[in-house]
Amino acid sequence: MNFSKTEYGNRLANIKRSMQEKGIDLLISQDTSNINYITGYDAWSFYYAQCALIHVDLDEPLLFVREQDAGGAFLQNVWSQENILVYNEKYIHTWPTHPYDRLIEIIKERGWDKLSIGLEMDSHYFTAYSYKKLVDGLPEATLKDAERCVNWVRYIKSDAEIDLMKAASLISVEAMNTAIETINPGIRQCDAVGEIQKAMFYGTSDFGGEYSSIATLLPTGKGTSASHLTATQERFVKGEATIIELAGVYKRYHAPIARTVLLGKAEQKKIDAMKATNEALNEGLDAIKPGNTANxxxxxxxxxxxxxxIKKESRTGYSIGIGYPPDWGEHTLNIYKGDMTELQPNVTFHMIAVMQFGSWGVEASHSVRVTDKGFEKFIDFPSDLFIKD
Incomplete structure (x- = not known):
């Protein structure tokens, strides 16, 4: 158990409070990170139907999992084992039957089929087919979007969660140092990422790493003008820049970092762009304190x-914490003009400047925590352009 039973109880109480405010009697949460946050369950089983159910009048949540994954659920779920609901393997990839057929039976057996039911309509892995099953199978229920109810409860971290993110940040430093050391002319991109991944899993002597929610991003050359490109077997070329974006992970908590490496003598325009990027990041960071907004x-x-x-259309930050593929963002706060989300102590986010200029780009970022009076960076790592001449 990564957290005390008291902490899990507080999380449940906060979620129920939000449900009541939204007029939700029963919440079906299929967001993998939310399931982990609610129950402690952590396995690579999110590729098929699973969910946590929270009823406003029950003392504990229910965990709905596939029979093949039940062993992991019984090992990791922090709540009573009788509240693990297991569905049969006959529902796996046997359309039109589906695991939600069994979930609907459970809801009806418990007399919950006429309630107001909150759904995570825009979460990963909650498929259109799952939604259609609920619509067709629960005609008397009121189905509504839960408006990221659990995600917003996750928005403010506990001190115990902050400790895990600090551990993840130490792994981030190891991985980024490895990246900068490994990226050299003539080295294959895939070989460099192999070393980076090794560092991410080896972690430190105190904190072993885990798989990240997002693959190591490694745009190079003209690819630095694009986003979210991954490594190929092509070799690094002298005179070209490479952007590295990665995250150390500890007990599913992420600490992302992005930096830019240049192989060879730097063009002045890239040096100037990196200086402006860091100036902008620092100016934004200085505005971080409780009571201020993302705006x-x-x-x-x-x-x-x-x-x-300099023109930039994309956001420059988003909240972070628990993460599972395909994303380490929490889907709440955005550092973007007009986002009036209030900053509070122990809010955590990745402030990232993706700067693209036609055929080239630079990038830098900081994972930060809002403190009582300002902010702190999780990762102490230079953000200047790394020039390897």
């Missing part, structure tokens, strides 16, 4: 870009 941080960040007449 306040964004306005400060973009004020520097405006000074240098």
């Amino acid at each position: 306040d941080v964004a306005q400060k960040f973009w004020s520097v870009l405006d000074k240098y007449e």
